[in-house]
Amino acid sequence: MPSPAHTAISGPLSYACERPLAPGTLVRVPLGRSEVLGVVWSCAAQPPANVPAASLRSITADLSGLAPLSAAWRQLVEFTARYYQRGLGEVAVAALPPALRSLDAEQLQRRLRRRAAAAHDTTAASPRRGTADSEPPPLSAQQQAALAQIDAEPGPFLLFGATGSGKTEVYLRSAQALLERDASAQALVLVPEINLTPQLEARFSARFAPRWGDDAVVSLHSAMTPAQRLRAWLLAHEGRARIVLGTRLAVFASLPRLGLIVVDEEHDPSYRQQEGARYSARDLALYRGRLEQAKVILGSATPSIESWYHSRPGGRYRRIDMPERIGAAPQAQVRRIDMSHQPRGAVLSPPLVEAIAERVRRGEQSLLLLNRRGYAPVLHCPDCGWKSDCPHCSAHQVFHKIDRTLRCHHCGFTQRVPRACPSCGNLDIAALGRGTERLEEHLAERLADVRRPDGQPPRILRIDADSTRAQGALEAALDQVHAGQIDVLVGTQMVAKGHDFRRITLVAAVNPDGALFSSDFRAAERLFALLVQAAGRAGRAGESGPLGQPAPSEMWVQTFHPAHPLFEALRRYDYPAFAESELAERQAAQLPPFGHQALLRAEARSQEAAQAFLTAAAARAQAEIPEYAAGVTLYGAVPQTIARVARVERAQLLVESASRRALQAFLAAWRPWLLELRAQPEHRAVIRWAIDVDPPSI
Known part of the structure; x- marks a missing residue:
């Protein structure tokens, strides 16, 4: 079936049924020559006036073994489809686990019976214990204050905490307080990267499984097998999973008793879906929290500029400050190296090489960040x-x-x-x-004469998307780092955020200048966040290194622009100053959060065909859509930054408005015209098109 986003199928379809079904019931229905999964959106005694009863096809079967999807879940899907200009069915079905889409009623019943029997055997053999296996760590004063504020106010909250300040413990205690207050409550914890999920799941499981059972904590992300995803989804839907950890797709998990939503590293662009319905999981989490009266905590050391703006006094969020690291460990001292004063063509400056060598001799670890894989x-x-x-x-x-x-x-x-x-x-x-492969090779050459305390040569490990492609490779690599078997870690942004490396005392950004002068207005924001996150990997063990001696941590930045305001703000760890500077620039240019944007994207076999479709769409809007006059600006069609991918040409057209309401009204009126325009013979060369609301980059 073609995607509903590119056909006229964007709303509910009508079917006949022998008996009334509750909204939210999952059903199997015929569609064309195939049979697909559907969701009952409403049930009426009579068919719509424009649909003859004799033409209705009948529902094949209803999956009555599952409780209907809640009204709040359906409202979340409706909002997503409406706001991001996608088909309702496209969003609803994509939000369900793939394995569920392929099960018929009989297969589902067998699976549910097996699960019920296994759950009964597990409960009989392993009754729940009353307390956790280990006592949680004592809370700092700032953690106690944060928890008190979360308990006393409705939120949503922006937990603005330095790296290593103990934000995760605040999440854990908030979830624990919720579960202790309500015997059936559930919590949703979102993380930006799949590779961060296992270590967070282990921490949550260690805290909650001894008391609430082994099924109390489940994960949901795309790296799981279809069977694993279905099991986790069913546990959440049935209410047996009390805490769901997941990446952006987990924001659609069926959680009938949702009471808390946590979005860790809320600034991370990975929360933005890049294909299909291009939604922001962070923004949908905020909407879902308001919809279901669940408290929402957004956590970050470098919040998105939009979240920072909304957390200012009188804003929509309540800001909670946690500026100090646990154990009073100081932030890594930032040192800027002016590469224009280093030997011509140097990859690593001589002072940085010596600093790394000194760490190797002391038995400490270093991390080199280069966000470009390959040689x-x-x-x-x-x-x-x-x-x-x-x-x-x-x-x-x-x-x-x-x-x-x-x-x-x-x-x-x-x-x-x-x-x-x-x-x-x-x-x-x-x-x-240079990429990470070449940096790894170069570093080995520069450290060839250096020795560890045991007399052995330094051990260098590279972690990027290439070196961790195999199943379990990332976990094995991280285990080596945590065990102290690695002296120097070379990696991309995969290793710069979320990991609790206890032995790293030096972090170096090898070549961060590329983002300073990018045409993307969010580039500086992302670079600042990445560098602060990377600096946060250093010095997490406190004031003493792994061998007990004082080990002050450092963050080295190699740059040809050491006086750039971004690096000056980084040196002071002054995110508020950086954010206010960015806000001033955006306000002057009426960029988000002061203005609102959407992109109309088109793909075709030629750039001319893609741009012709966009140009015709703009002309139609200006001539025939009244909402266009309500403060909406259309710009000309241009090629995307990477104009051709897999022999498909890509172009885009920017839409802006100072009013979100006006922009949404315009897009809703424009979309039917786009469907009609795409069907015209002169635009048959267009392969696909999509509206991208609140695009993360231009």
Whole structure:
């Protein structure tokens, strides 16, 4: 079936049923020549006036073994479809686990009977204990104050806490207080990255499973198998799972007794869905909390600029400050290295190399951050100017030295490295730029004469999307770091946030300058957040290092622009000053949160066809949609930053308004015209189109 976003199927379909069904009931229904999962949205005694009763097809079966999805869940789905301009059925069905979509009524009943029997056996064999296995750590004064405020006020809350200030313990205690007050209450805890879920799940399970049972804590994320996701979803839907941990898709989990929502690292762009319904899980969490009277806690050391704005005095959020690290451990001292004063072409400045070597000699760990994987971003021929461009995308293929391949990180196209320049035959083709592979190799060369306290050479480990591709590779790598088996960790942003590394005393950002002058107005915000998160990996063990001696932690930044205001704010860990500066710039330009945006995106086999569709859509809006006059601005169609991916050309058109209400009214009126426009013969070359509301980047 085509996606409802690109067809006229955007609302509920009508079916006949022998008996009334409660709204929210899951059913199997015929659609075309196939049978699909559906959700009963409403039940009427008579068919709609424009639908002849004789033409209605009958529901195949209702999945009566499951309780209907709640009215609040359906309202969340309706809001998502309406706000993000998607089909209601598309959002509803995508929010359900894939395995559930393929089960018929009989298969579901068998599965539920097996689960009920297994649950009965588990309960009989392992009765719940009254207390946890281990006592929780004592609370700091600022944690106690935060919990008192959360208990006393309705929220939503912005927990603005330094890295290492104990925000996770506040989440744990808040969930514990909820479960102790209400025997059937549930909590939802969202995290931005899948690789952060296992360690957080272990911590929540250790706290709650001994008292509330092994099924009390479940995870929901896309890396789980379909069977695992279905089991976790059913436990949550039945109310047996008391705490659900998950990535953005978990915001749609069926939780009938939801009382608390936590969004950890709320600023992280990973909360934004990039395909299909392009929703923000953070924003939907706030809406869901208001809808179900559940308290919402947004946590971050570097909140999004929008959240910071809304938490100012008199704003929609209540800000809770936690500026001190647990144990009074100081923040890593920020040192800026002016690379214009270092040897020409230096990857790592000599002072930084010596600082890393000194950590190795003392038995401490260092982390080097370079947000670019591979060996080099591009191969280049100095004779004719050839570059390793991807034949299917408007991007370079990245050189990976380990397996001697060129890979496109956009479409996945891979080929062997040529022996000579394909254009002129020159044998001397060179790598331009550096990725994590090359940095790992270079670091090994620079530390070749350095020795650990036991006399062994330093051990260097790289963690990025390439080195952790295999199942369990990331967990194994992190275990080595935690066990002290690694001296220097080289990685991308995967290792810069959320991990509790107790032995790292030095963190270095190797080449952060690229984001300083980006055309994306959110680039500086993301860079500042990344650097603060990376700095937070250092010095988490307190004032003493792993061997007991004083070990002050440091954050080194290699830059050609050491006087840039962003690095000055980083040196002081002054996020409020940075945020207020960003807000002033955005207010002057009427950018979010002072203005509101949407993008109309189009994909076609040619850039001309994509832009022609967008241009025609803008002309239609200006001529025939009254809502256009209500303060909405349409800009011209332009290619996207990466204009071609997998031989598909991509273009976009920006829509802006100072009023969110006016923008939504315009988009709702525009969408039917876009469906009609797409069906016209002159626009058949358009493969797909989508409206992206509140786009994370322009």
